[in-house]
Amino acid sequence: MARKPAKKSPKKVRVEAAQSCERCGKPQPSAWKAGELCVHCGRAVRRDVRCFWCAKWTPFAKFCKDCGAEVVEERLYGAARMLKDAGTDRFNVPRMLRELDPDQVENFTRIYQRQAGIVARHADDVRFLEKFLFKKGYAAELEEELVPQLPWPEETLARLVPRSLPPGGDLDIVKAIFDATPFPRTRGLAALARVRLDDWKAVRDALAIGDPDLRGEAALVLTGWRVRTAVGRMRDERWIVEELRKSPFRLEAGVRLAQDDALLREALASPDRETAFAAALALGEVERLQAALAGDDLERIAAGNRLIGLGVIRPVEEPIRESPLEVQRELVDSLARRDEPAPELADTLLGIVETTEDDTLRERAARVLCRKLKPEWALRVARAARKERYVFQSLLKEEAGLPPEAVEEVLNHMVSAGLFAMHQYGLKEAAARGAAPEGFVPAKFPAADDETRKELLRFAEAQLEARGDEALHRFVMNVIFGPYSAPVRSAAWWTLHRWYRRDDHRGYGPLRIERVSLERFFGSARDFLPKLAAVLADHDTLKEVGVFEFLANLLKYDVEESGVEALRAEEVACRDLVRTLTGVVEGSDSWAYLRTAAADFLGVLGKHPSWSAGVLEGLERVRRGQGFDLTDACDRAMKSIRGETD
Numbered sequence: 001m002a003r004k005p006a007k008k009s010p011k012k013v014r015v016e017a018a019q020s021c022e023r024c025g026k027p028q029p030s031a032w033k034a035g036e037l038c039v040h041c042g043r044a045v046r047r048d049v050r051c052f053w054c055a056k057w058t059p060f061a062k063f064c065k066d067c068g069a070e071v072v073e074e075r076l077y078g079a080a081r082m083l084k085d086a087g088t089d090r091f092n093v094p095r096m097l098r099e100l101d102p103d104q105v106e107n108f109t110r111i112y113q114r115q116a117g118i119v120a121r122h123a124d125d126v127r128f129l130e131k132f133l134f135k136k137g138y139a140a141e142l143e144e145e146l147v148p149q150l151p152w153p154e155e156t157l158a159r160l161v162p163r164s165l166p167p168g169g170d171l172d173i174v175k176a177i178f179d180a181t182p183f184p185r186t187r188g189l190a191a192l193a194r195v196r197l198d199d200w201k202a203v204r205d206a207l208a209i210g211d212p213d214l215r216g217e218a219a220l221v222l223t224g225w226r227v228r229t230a231v232g233r234m235r236d237e238r239w240i241v242e243e244l245r246k247s248p249f250r251l252e253a254g255v256r257l258a259q260d261d262a263l264l265r266e267a268l269a270s271p272d273r274e275t276a277f278a279a280a281l282a283l284g285e286v287e288r289l290q291a292a293l294a295g296d297d298l299e300r301i302a303a304g305n306r307l308i309g310l311g312v313i314r315p316v317e318e319p320i321r322e323s324p325l326e327v328q329r330e331l332v333d334s335l336a337r338r339d340e341p342a343p344e345l346a347d348t349l350l351g352i353v354e355t356t357e358d359d360t361l362r363e364r365a366a367r368v369l370c371r372k373l374k375p376e377w378a379l380r381v382a383r384a385a386r387k388e389r390y391v392f393q394s395l396l397k398e399e400a401g402l403p404p405e406a407v408e409e410v411l412n413h414m415v416s417a418g419l420f421a422m423h424q425y426g427l428k429e430a431a432a433r434g435a436a437p438e439g440f441v442p443a444k445f446p447a448a449d450d451e452t453r454k455e456l457l458r459f460a461e462a463q464l465e466a467r468g469d470e471a472l473h474r475f476v477m478n479v480i481f482g483p484y485s486a487p488v489r490s491a492a493w494w495t496l497h498r499w500y501r502r503d504d505h506r507g508y509g510p511l512r513i514e515r516v517s518l519e520r521f522f523g524s525a526r527d528f529l530p531k532l533a534a535v536l537a538d539h540d541t542l543k544e545v546g547v548f549e550f551l552a553n554l555l556k557y558d559v560e561e562s563g564v565e566a567l568r569a570e571e572v573a574c575r576d577l578v579r580t581l582t583g584v585v586e587g588s589d590s591w592a593y594l595r596t597a598a599a600d601f602l603g604v605l606g607k608h609p610s611w612s613a614g615v616l617e618g619l620e621r622v623r624r625g626q627g628f629d630l631t632d633a634c635d636r637a638m639k640s641i642r643g644e645t646d
Contacts, residue, residue: 049073052080053090055148070094078112079105085151112151119146121162125177126186132174132193134220134249142186171197178202188214192221198298200230207234219243223256225278229302251275258282281306290315297323301330308334314344321348325358332364341371350377353391354384363390370394375406382413389424396426398433407435415444415452422458431462438469445479453484454491461495465502477511477521480547481531486540493547508553513567514560525566529573533580536598542584548594556597564604571610578602578611582618585634596633603637612641 053069069090127139178190188209194202247253254263267279280288292303352365385391414420479492501507522528584598606615623634
């Protein structure tokens with residue numbers, strides 16, 4: 001008989017016992033897990049209480065799962081902690097709670113609750129700060145840190161009693177928490193909350209946070225677009241980048257890193273307005289940025305700066321024109337950082353230059369405006385510049401494109417306003433490139449004061465170095481021999497001397513006492529004679545370093561017969577010159593070399609019969625009373641006049 005096949009044993013299935021909710025009594029679909037809520041009533045599936053001994057959370061059973069102490073009712077927790085603090089061991093605390101007078105238990109509970117209330121106050125402070133932070137749970141962490149410490153000794157209690165917070169807005173409350181909290185972590189969180197509330201003074205405190213658990217939060221806060229707009233980038237951001245890369249806030253951190261376009265486009269749809277706007281800034285979403293120009297000041301600055309960077313200039317005109325000073329400054333500064341002009345905003349920028357009381361804003365607006373300035377606006381900008389030299393620099397730059405007549409208007413204004421000085425940026429360059437006419441210095445010289453005349457001569461020097469204009473050369477030479485003060489004559493000489501030294505190491509130039517040279521610089525010997533006499537008669541001029549050397553060299557070495565004849569031909573004027581030269585020789589406080597040169601020149605001019613006797617008499621008088629060097633010079637001159645030879 002065939003055997004029947006054996007029946008298969010039924011497959012054993014492991015079934016876990018379902019746990020019922022202690023609140024509503026209904027079964028749960030799985031075993032309890034920490035923190036799990038009932039699927040029916042939404043409350044905790046299991047009732048947890050703190051162990052009076054170790055202060056850890058434990059299921060409300062007979063004994064603590066961590067330390068083994070007997071679990072007591074929640075209402076007895078405070079009294080149990082007080083008994084523990086009094087030195088009672090863990091096994092006797094529950095017994096004593098049962099044996100103690102109820103009033104004593106209530107008294108213990110009241111004492112404990114007063115301290116527990118202090119913990120709650122500090123936790124509430126942190127809970128308030130959490131409204132402005134990314135991560136939540138800092139308050140719970142503080143409670144978990146403080147509750148096991150209770151009860152505190154009196155000195156600790158006195159130190160941790162919280163102060164009442166003042167009434168006011170969110171920032172006032174956060175500042176009060178920052179100032180009052182005894183806990184470094186709470187203070188750090190308050191600093192971050194202050195930054196989130198646009199208190200930029202707290203950035204330094206936020207950067208100083210050393211708590212490693214807060215650095216991720218700090219990285220998110222310090223790289224928000226509002227902080228970037230108001231404060232800029234931090235000095236060292238390497239740690240910030242590292243924290244952002246490992247941040248659990250993927251979208252917020254990704255927007256700040258701005259390295260993933262796909263993530264940025266995802267962030268555009270974020271319900272968090274700050275995150276969405278940060279993504280719009282990173283992606284350059286023009287429509288969103290234009291809409292943000294109607295937002296608060298920081299939004300206008302951030303959006304306006306980004307639009308300017310994108311070259312979308314026209315929409316920024318109204319915010320620049322209508323916004324408060326700080327917004328105007330930021331947006332105009334953003335325009336100034338570009339290399340291109342902004343002709344779309346020319347009228348608005350001119351209005352700012354002419355009306356603002358802020359020197360920085362005026363200078364930035366003028367800088368942008370002068371990149372392509374209408375010539376008819378040059379004088380208006382110069383008048384509005386007041387004493388802001390950077391505005392004049394912008395006007396004088398080549399990129400302003402002003403014609404010579406417009407540049408001359410600006411220079412005329414500078415002279416009349418007492419602002420013409422060669423340390424002004426742009427003046428030397430304008431002179432060198434020929435932006436001003438060569439006749440500008442001669443035209444302004446007569447009416448200027450001495451200080452301005454010296455500055456005009458330096459301007460002429462730059463023009464001479466660039467082009468060597470002969471008319472300007474003659475003008476400066478005539479300043480040396482003109483009716484001016486000794487310092488101005490000296491300045492004119494040094495102007496020419498520095499220019500001459502480019503081609504002549506001596507630097508004395510082409511002036512000679514010879515007919516052609518005198519006609520070149522002065523028109524004729526007749527015109528030169530009174531000029532030379534006036535210079536030699538000016539005691540202060542003969543004291544000017546450089547000038548007396550120039551005159552000595554001219555009288556001693558640069559004398560030719562044609563010049564001497566031309567001077568002698570003007571008998572009246574030459575007689576005056578001879579008289580002046582005699583005075584120079586006799587002047588005991590003049591430079592000795594100049595006096596010997598004057599004596600040598602007298603030896604040439606003194607041969608004229610009309611005055612030779614007087615010259616000889618004067619030379620003899622000087623010879624008798626002077627030292628060896630001047631004696632030799634007088635002897636040479638007297639021999640020359642008498643026609644004697646050695």
